[in-house]
Amino acid sequence: MNGLGWIFRGEDSLVYFLCNLGYDVWVINLRGTEYSRQHTSLSTSNIRYWYYSIHELGIYDKAIYIGYSMGTTSFYIYSTVFPDEAEANLKGMVGLGPAINFKGAKSLLQISAYVWPVLKPIINTLWHGEIIPGYTSVFELFLKTSGGMYFMQTLINLIAGFDYDQMDAISYPLLSKWFDTAAVNVWTHFLQIYRSRIFQHYDYGFTRNMIIYGQLKPPPYNISKISIPVALFVGKSDWLAPVPIDENKNISSTWHFDVGITEQI
Numbered sequence: 001m002n003g004l005g006w007i008f009r010g011e012d013s014l015v016y017f018l019c020n021l022g023y024d025v026w027v028i029n030l031r032g033t034e035y036s037r038q039h040t041s042l043s044t045s046n047i048r049y050w051y052y053s054i055h056e057l058g059i060y061d062k063a064i065y066i067g068y069s070m071g072t073t074s075f076y077i078y079s080t081v082f083p084d085e086a087e088a089n090l091k092g093m094v095g096l097g098p099a100i101n102f103k104g105a106k107s108l109l110q111i112s113a114y115v116w117p118v119l120k121p122i123i124n125t126l127w128h129g130e131i132i133p134g135y136t137s138v139f140e141l142f143l144k145t146s147g148g149m150y151f152m153q154t155l156i157n158l159i160a161g162f163d164y165d166q167m168d169a170i171s172y173p174l175l176s177k178w179f180d181t182a183a184v185n186v187w188t189h190f191l192q193i194y195r196s197r198i199f200q201h202y203d204y205g206f207t208r209n210m211i212i213y214g215q216l217k218p219p220p221y222n223i224s225k226i227s228i229p230v231a232l233f234v235g236k237s238d239w240l241a242p243v244p245i246d247e248n249k250n251i252s253s254t255w256h257f258d259v260g261i262t263e264q265i
Contacts, residue, residue, distance in 0.1 A: 002033035005068070014066070030057055030074070032130070032183050050129025053189035053202040065093060069241065070190065072098040072232075076199065076223060083225040092229040097160075099241040100223075102194045107240040108158040113191045120184055129184050161239035199223065 006015045006027050018025050029036035032050065042049040054070065058077025067075050072095035079086035079093070112119075127133055142148030157163075189202045201218035203209065213219055234242065 002035055003027035003029045004035075028071075030071075032181060032186075034181075044130060044133070045128050047124065047129040050183035051185060052183055053185040055189065055202050057186065065090060066096070067093070068096040069099045070186075072096070073100060073190075073193075076100050076226070077221060079226045079228065080221040080223055083227060087227050090228050092231070095230065095232045097235060097238060097241055098232045099190075100193075100199050101197070102241060103197050104242045105194070105240055107160065108155075109191070109194060109240065113195045116188065116191050120188060123184055131182050131184055131187060133181050159240060161235065161237040163235065163237040 007013045010016065015025050015027060031037075031052070032044075037044055039049055044050075054073050055077055057070075058074040059081050067073075072093075075093050075095070079090075123131060139152065142152060185202065192203050193199055198220055200220045201213065203218045204212060206216045209216055209218060
């Protein structure tokens with residue numbers, strides 16, 4: 001997803017709201033998305049261009065103060081790999097729909113996690129490391145009809161959870177600009193975390209893991225290193241990234257840091 005998701009609702013968007021309050025707001029487009037595809041030497045048709053995972057998004061690209069979904073994942077990686085730098089540069093982090101712990105998830109992505117090993121080499125061969133370039137144009141055609149919007153709403157609900165009251169039908173035609181392409185390795189890393197339920201580095205396979213990490217399996221990210229204040233906002237009906245909360249509505253101790261949880265009602 002690109003940064004357009006923060007502004008496509010115009011004056012109703014969070015970016016406009018914060019700007020109107022006088023804040024200096026920077027909207028980030030992660031590499032490979034529509035507005036961030038330039039490279040000093042590689043073109044997007046070169047598979048080497050797409051050879052990065054969420055780890056690289058976290059440690060090389062800019063950290064995110066207010067992040068949504070995978071944007072929060074990038075923050076966690078950045079602040080665990082460079083905890084001192086994060087503490088020096090950030091006053092805190094606000095995470096919307098934080099994607100780090102998938103325990104209890106029941107998203108449609110469960111299916112894609114198991115078919116991905118078959119799809120990955122096919123996509124790499126056809127599109128050189130990029131996940132189906134141009135598919136947003138198909139979404140754009142879909143969203144021009146009421147039937148297409150209903151289909152997209154159903155698809156989003158199956159991925160993220162059913163909550164019709166939170167859906168903004170007026171903004172649907174703009175969703176095609178928000179959904180964007182991504183590197184195969186980014187999605188591989190995301191599904192790796194999803195399947196293993198472990199927030200860990202990218203798995204290159206036993207041989208390369210030994211070279212890169214000095215062990216057969218990728219090491220977990222140590223989120224206990226995060227020292228800056230973190231506030232997480234989680235949807236009560238979130239199927240993709242539910243935050244583990246006990247019967248007393250306290251966040252699971254596995255998260256290792258103090259957060260405030262606000263559930264949608």
